[in-house]
Amino acid sequence: MIRSTQSLDPSVPPVADVPPPTSESRVPSRAEAAWTENAPSRSWFPRIDLPELWASRELVVILALRNVKVRYKQTLLGVAWSVLQPLAGVAIFTVVLGRLAKVPSEGIPYPVFVFAGLALWMYFSNAANAGAESLVQYRDLVTKVYFPRLLAPLAAILPGLIDLGISLLAVGVFMVVFGVAPSIAIVFLPLWILLTVLVTFGVALWLSALNARYRDVRNALAFLLQIWLFATPVVFPSTLVHGGWRFLLALNPVAGLVEVFRWSLIGTPAPGAWVLVSFTIGFFVLLSGLVYFARVQRRFADFI
Amino acid sequence: MRSIEAHDLTKRYRIGDHWRPTLREGLSLAAFRGRPRESVYEFWALRGVSFTADEGESLGIIGRNGAGKTTLLKIIARITEPTAGFARMRGKVGALLEVGTGFHPELSGRDNIYLNGGILGMKRSEIRKRFDQIVEFAGVEKFIDTPVKRFSSGMSLRLAFAVAAHVEPDIVVVDEVLAVGDADFQRRCLGKMSDFAKDGRTVLFVSHDLGAISQMCKRAIWLENGKIQCDDSPTRSIEMYLAARARQVPQVQFPLDESKEVQLLSVGLTDEAGEPVDAPTRDKAFAVRVQFLARDRVGTLDVGVYLVTARGIRVLNEKWSDQGKDVASPQGAGIWDISVLVPPVLAAADYTVGISISSPYQTFVDEEILSFRVWPRADDRRELIERNRVVQPTVEWRLESRSPVDGASA
Numbered sequence: 001m002i003r004s005t006q007s008l009d010p011s012v013p014p015v016a017d018v019p020p021p022t023s024e025s026r027v028p029s030r031a032e033a034a035w036t037e038n039a040p041s042r043s044w045f046p047r048i049d050l051p052e053l054w055a056s057r058e059l060v061v062i063l064a065l066r067n068v069k070v071r072y073k074q075t076l077l078g079v080a081w082s083v084l085q086p087l088a089g090v091a092i093f094t095v096v097l098g099r100l101a102k103v104p105s106e107g108i109p110y111p112v113f114v115f116a117g118l119a120l121w122m123y124f125s126n127a128a129n130a131g132a133e134s135l136v137q138y139r140d141l142v143t144k145v146y147f148p149r150l151l152a153p154l155a156a157i158l159p160g161l162i163d164l165g166i167s168l169l170a171v172g173v174f175m176v177v178f179g180v181a182p183s184i185a186i187v188f189l190p191l192w193i194l195l196t197v198l199v200t201f202g203v204a205l206w207l208s209a210l211n212a213r214y215r216d217v218r219n220a221l222a223f224l225l226q227i228w229l230f231a232t233p234v235v236f237p238s239t240l241v242h243g244g245w246r247f248l249l250a251l252n253p254v255a256g257l258v259e260v261f262r263w264s265l266i267g268t269p270a271p272g273a274w275v276l277v278s279f280t281i282g283f284f285v286l287l288s289g290l291v292y293f294a295r296v297q298r299r300f301a302d303f304i
Numbered sequence: 305m306r307s308i309e310a311h312d313l314t315k316r317y318r319i320g321d322h323w324r325p326t327l328r329e330g331l332s333l334a335a336f337r338g339r340p341r342e343s344v345y346e347f348w349a350l351r352g353v354s355f356t357a358d359e360g361e362s363l364g365i366i367g368r369n370g371a372g373k374t375t376l377l378k379i380i381a382r383i384t385e386p387t388a389g390f391a392r393m394r395g396k397v398g399a400l401l402e403v404g405t406g407f408h409p410e411l412s413g414r415d416n417i418y419l420n421g422g423i424l425g426m427k428r429s430e431i432r433k434r435f436d437q438i439v440e441f442a443g444v445e446k447f448i449d450t451p452v453k454r455f456s457s458g459m460s461l462r463l464a465f466a467v468a469a470h471v472e473p474d475i476v477v478v479d480e481v482l483a484v485g486d487a488d489f490q491r492r493c494l495g496k497m498s499d500f501a502k503d504g505r506t507v508l509f510v511s512h513d514l515g516a517i518s519q520m521c522k523r524a525i526w527l528e529n530g531k532i533q534c535d536d537s538p539t540r541s542i543e544m545y546l547a548a549r550a551r552q553v554p555q556v557q558f559p560l561d562e563s564k565e566v567q568l569l570s571v572g573l574t575d576e577a578g579e580p581v582d583a584p585t586r587d588k589a590f591a592v593r594v595q596f597l598a599r600d601r602v603g604t605l606d607v608g609v610y611l612v613t614a615r616g617i618r619v620l621n622e623k624w625s626d627q628g629k630d631v632a633s634p635q636g637a638g639i640w641d642i643s644v645l646v647p648p649v650l651a652a653a654d655y656t657v658g659i660s661i662s663s664p665y666q667t668f669v670d671e672e673i674l675s676f677r678v679w680p681r682a683d684d685r686r687e688l689i690e691r692n693r694v695v696q697p698t699v700e701w702r703l704e705s706r707s708p709v710d711g712a713s714a
Contacts, residue, residue, distance in 0.1 A: 056425075145381075
C-alpha cells in the first residue's frame with residue numbers, strides 16, 4: 001500500500017514502525033470502526049438496535065418527506081385533498097346518521113362531534129394502510145440495501161400527521177361556526193396524539209411484517225378497517241354502548257383514543273375507566289408488534 | 305488490518321420462501337411446526353463458506369449463475385441473515401447490489417440524491433458536502449431539478465452510481481453493476497473502485513467480466529454450488545473456473561427446454577469449409593457455429609460471440625449487428641444456424657467461447673459454453689509458443705534502410 005501522508009500532520013513526528021493513517025479524511029472512522037456481526041438470530045425475544053435507529057433518524061425524515069412529496073405530485077387539488085376527504089365523510093355521516101337516524105351526539109352538534117372523531121380515525125386508518133404497504137412498497141430496497149427495517153413502517157405513519165393537523169384546524173373552524181367551546185382538557189391533546197401514533201405504529205408493525213409474507217393482508221385490511229370504524233365510537237357516542245358490548249369496546253385500542261381525544265377537543269363528558277383497558281391493549285399491540293417485527297425482519301429479503 | 309471475517313457461512317432457502325405461502329398455508333404450517341415437512345423443497349445457496357479479507361484488498365468473486373455469489377454479498381451487506389455460521393465486518397458496509405434502487409421517478413434528481421444517499425447511509429450534511437461532486441460525476445448538472453422519470457436510462461444510471469460511489473463506506477460490495485452502461489462509464493466505475501481499494505477500503509466485487517476481475521483484484525474466489533472451490537490469485541481462480549465451466553469438447557449440444565423463448569441448440573467449431581474441427585491451428589481460420597431456437601413473439605435478435613483467454617481477457621467480442629444496418633438481423637421464430645469466421649490471428653493458447661443472444665429488451669443467453677485450444681504451427685519454436693501475447697497475426701517485417709554509422713554523424 002502506498003502511504004504518503006506522513007507529512008500531512010506536522011505535530012506527529014514520522015515514526016518508522018508505526019503505520020501512518022491511510023488518508024487524512026478517513027482516520028477518525030478507521031479508529032472507531034467497530035465490528036458488526038451477521039449471524040442467525042436465535043433468541044426468542046430479539047434485541048432492537050436502538051443506537052442504530054437513533055443514528056438513522058435523518059433517514060426517517062427523508063423517507064417521510066418522500067412520501068409527502070410523492071403524494072401530491074400531478075394532483076390538481078394538492079393539499080386540499082387532506083381537507084376534502086374527511087369533509088366528505090362528515091357530510092355523509094351528518095346526513096345519514098345525524099339527520100335521518102338521529103344518532104345522539106352528547107349534546108354537541110353532530111357535524112362537530114363526528115368531525116372530531118373522524119379526524120383521529122382517518123389518521124389511524126390512512127396510516128395503518130400506508131404502514132401495511134410500507135415494506136412491500138420498498139421491496140427493491142429491502143432486497144438490495146441494508147437499512148433498519150423498522151424505518152419503513154415508521155416513515156409511513158408520519159406524513160398522516162400533516163393531514164391530522166389540517167383536519168384539526170378545520171375542526172376548529174367548525175367549532176367556531178357551531179359555537180362549541182373546548183374543555184380545559186385540551187391541554188392533553190398532544191399526549192393523546194402521541195399515544196395514537198404509538199398505537200398506530202404497533203398496528204403498522206404487525207401489518208407491514210405480515211403483508212411482506214402474506215399479501216392476503218392487503219385484501220383483508222380494507223374490509224377490516226371498515227368493520228373497525230363501526231366498532232369504534234367515531235360516528236356514535238360510546239354512551240350508546242351498554243353491558244357486554246361496553247367490554248368489547250374496551251378491547252378496541254382505538255376506541256379509548258377517540259374517546260379521550262374528543263373529550264379534550266370538543267368537551268364531551270369525561271371518559272369512563274374502560275379507556276384504561278383500551279390503552280393497555282394498545283400498549284400490548286405496540287409491544288407485540290415490535291417483537292414480531294424484530295423476529296422476522298432479518299429474513300424479509302428472503303420472502304418479500 | 306482484518307476487515308471481513310466469514311466463518312462457515314451457510315444459507316438455506318426454502319422453495320416456499322420464493323413463492324410465498326398464503327395466509328392459510330402459513331397458519332397450517334405454524335400449527336405443525338417442529339415436525340419434519342418432507343414436501344418443503346430446500347435449496348442450499350451457501351454451504352460452509354469461510355474467508356477473510358483485509359483493508360485495502362480487492363476481492364473478486366466468480367462463479368456461474370446460482371453459485372451463491374449474490375447470497376454471499378447479501379450476507380456481508382446484512383440484507384439477509386445466514387442460516388448458520390457468521391460474518392463479521394469492520395466499519396460501514398456499502399452495497400451496490402443494484403444501481404438506482406430507491407430512486408423515485410416522480411422526484412427530481414436533487415431529491416433523489418438526498419433520498420438515495422440517505423438510504424445508503426449518508427447523513428444530510430454529508431450529502432450536502434458532496435452534492436456538487438456527485439452531480440459532476442454523473443454529468444447531470446442541467447437536469448438536476450427535473451423529475452427522474454424524464455431522465456434517459458443512461459442518465460439515471462450515472463446518477464445512481466455517482467451517489468453510491470460517494471457514500472464512502474469502509475467495505476464496498478459490488479454486484480454486476482458494470483453489466484450496464486456505456487464503455488466510457490464502465491471505465492469510470494472501474495476507476496472509482498480501484499480508488500476505493502487504494503484508499504484502504506475493502507472491495508468485494510462480483511462480476512461475469514473476468515477481465516475486469518483479473519484487472520481489479522489481487523485475489524479471486526471461485527464459488528460453485530455454494531462452496532469455495534478456489535481462493536487464490538485471479539489468474540488461478542479464473543483458470544480453474546473456466547476449465548470446469550466449459551467442457552473441452554469441440555461441440556456442445558443442449559436438450560430442448562420448452563420454457564425458454566430462446567435457447568441454444570448447439571455450439572461448435574468448424575473450419576472454413578464448414579467441417580467440424582476440434583483444435584484449429586493458429587494459421588488457419590476457423591468458425592464458431594451457433595444453432596439456436598427462437599420461439600414465438602421474440603423480435604429482432606442479436607447474436608454475440610466472444611472468446612476469452614485463460615486470464616479472462618476477451619480477445620474477440622463480436623456481434624451480428626456489427627455488420628451494420630444493411631444486413632438483416634435474425635427475427636422471429638425458427639431454428640437459426642449462424643457462424644462467424646475468425647481470421648487466423650489468435651496466439652496458440654486455450655480459449656473459451658461465450659455466446660450471447662439478446663433482443664433490445666432482454667438477454668436470453670449469455671454464458672461461456674466451450675473451451676478449445678488453438679494449436680501452434682508444427683514448425684513453431686517452443687520459445688515462440690511460450691512468449692506472452694494475446695494475438696499472433698502474420699506480421700510483416702521490413703528493412704527500410706541501413707546507413708553507415710559515420711555517415712550519420714557527419
